[in-house]
Amino acid sequence: MLRRLAILLCSTDPRLHRMLQYWAATCVLYFVCIGLLLQQVKHGLSDPGATQGLMLFGACGAVAFYVLIRLHARLKLAPDQLAVGQAVFSLVCSVWAYAISGPLRAAMLTMTVVIIVFCMFALRPRQTHLLSAFAILGMGAAMWWLQAHDPLRFPPVTEAITFGYLAGALMSTALLSGEMSKLRSRLKHQKRELSDALDTIRVLATVDELTSLVNRRHMNSVLEAEERRHASVADTCIALLDIDFFKRVNDRYGHAAGDAVLRCFSAAARAALRDNDVLARWGGEEFLLLLPDIAPADAQAVLERMAERVRAMTVPGLDGSRISFSAGLATRRAGEPCAEVISRADKALYLAKEAGRDRIVVA
Numbered sequence: 001m002l003r004r005l006a007i008l009l010c011s012t013d014p015r016l017h018r019m020l021q022y023w024a025a026t027c028v029l030y031f032v033c034i035g036l037l038l039q040q041v042k043h044g045l046s047d048p049g050a051t052q053g054l055m056l057f058g059a060c061g062a063v064a065f066y067v068l069i070r071l072h073a074r075l076k077l078a079p080d081q082l083a084v085g086q087a088v089f090s091l092v093c094s095v096w097a098y099a100i101s102g103p104l105r106a107a108m109l110t111m112t113v114v115i116i117v118f119c120m121f122a123l124r125p126r127q128t129h130l131l132s133a134f135a136i137l138g139m140g141a142a143m144w145w146l147q148a149h150d151p152l153r154f155p156p157v158t159e160a161i162t163f164g165y166l167a168g169a170l171m172s173t174a175l176l177s178g179e180m181s182k183l184r185s186r187l188k189h190q191k192r193e194l195s196d197a198l199d200t201i202r203v204l205a206t207v208d209e210l211t212s213l214v215n216r217r218h219m220n221s222v223l224e225a226e227e228r229r230h231a232s233v234a235d236t237c238i239a240l241l242d243i244d245f246f247k248r249v250n251d252r253y254g255h256a257a258g259d260a261v262l263r264c265f266s267a268a269a270r271a272a273l274r275d276n277d278v279l280a281r282w283g284g285e286e287f288l289l290l291l292p293d294i295a296p297a298d299a300q301a302v303l304e305r306m307a308e309r310v311r312a313m314t315v316p317g318l319d320g321s322r323i324s325f326s327a328g329l330a331t332r333r334a335g336e337p338c339a340e341v342i343s344r345a346d347k348a349l350y351l352a353k354e355a356g357r358d359r360i361v362v363a
């Protein structure tokens, strides 16, 4: 129930969730300020009527921004437009709080700086600069108006010097936001580079560069997963395949032609497989095929189909010479380690080679 309420309030969409997190952080700040304002009223430092007005204004604004954030997609409001709106609203509140806080008003200026620091994280430097300018102008206008209308409570010199401190603090914060933005974009760039490097490493660790098939290391983890898998109704078959007279290809047509044979063989063999079958380059010109959930007769049919495709393929640089392979096929018995199945398939492959090649022998 609580979880559902939290999802309803905070959303599961990560972007919206982040916006609502910022909103919640702003609300915490509002609550702290409201608590302090109430203390000011209690000790006779602020006017109760004006304080209530500000509290009501703050609460209405918080609710309005929650609704706007939830509906921003429908209202076609960009997240940074909303963040700028929230910052402007908070700055207006801080000017209001300054005007009603009597002797404590200078303390309100820390909130103005906090709002601009928030903007540093949520907005672009240009937007932060504009908001800082807005804060300086807004607070300056309020201070000027207050000292002009009530010079006893707001002495002009005090207001002018206070304004100088505030303007200095806001301008430095705005300048820092440029540095912060550079730092953020550098971090973002590094993060992208790291993630690209990780993708490359993942590919290098799992894929054979020449044939683009799964490599031996990754096939071993596939086999481990196969051993852990709950036995299903159908069998699992494993076959070892070896290209026939491959050394002759290399010797007669060169190593590059040999590589082309490996690439063409891999593409032709893979085209004969289902999505959940895994064909790996096991070594030089040897391949391991895992056929999960298949009857042995069907596995044999798959290999026959593969052999036809391989015989039919045309390899560039081979002057029309045909390629064939021999295979040993074994069915995994319940609970049998894959290494033992591979060993039986290997013996069957040996028999296929002995019997003249270009054939499939079932273990």
Ligand SMILES: Nc1nc2c(ncn2[C@@H]2O[C@H](COP(=O)(O)OP(=O)(O)OP(=O)(O)O)[C@@H](O)[C@H]2O)c(=O)[nH]1
Residues within 6 Å of the ligand: 210, 242, 243, 244, 245, 246, 247, 248, 250, 254, 255, 256, 257, 258, 259, 262, 283, 284, 285, 353, 357
């Ligand atoms: N072009 C190329 N050749 C490779 C590669 N890896 C292994 N080889 C060659 O594959 C050949 C394998 O030869 P053999 O083990 O004698 O096997 P074969 O000539 O196919 O004979 P059978 O298996 O008995 O039919 C060797 O000459 C290796 O140099 C590779 O990545 N590219």
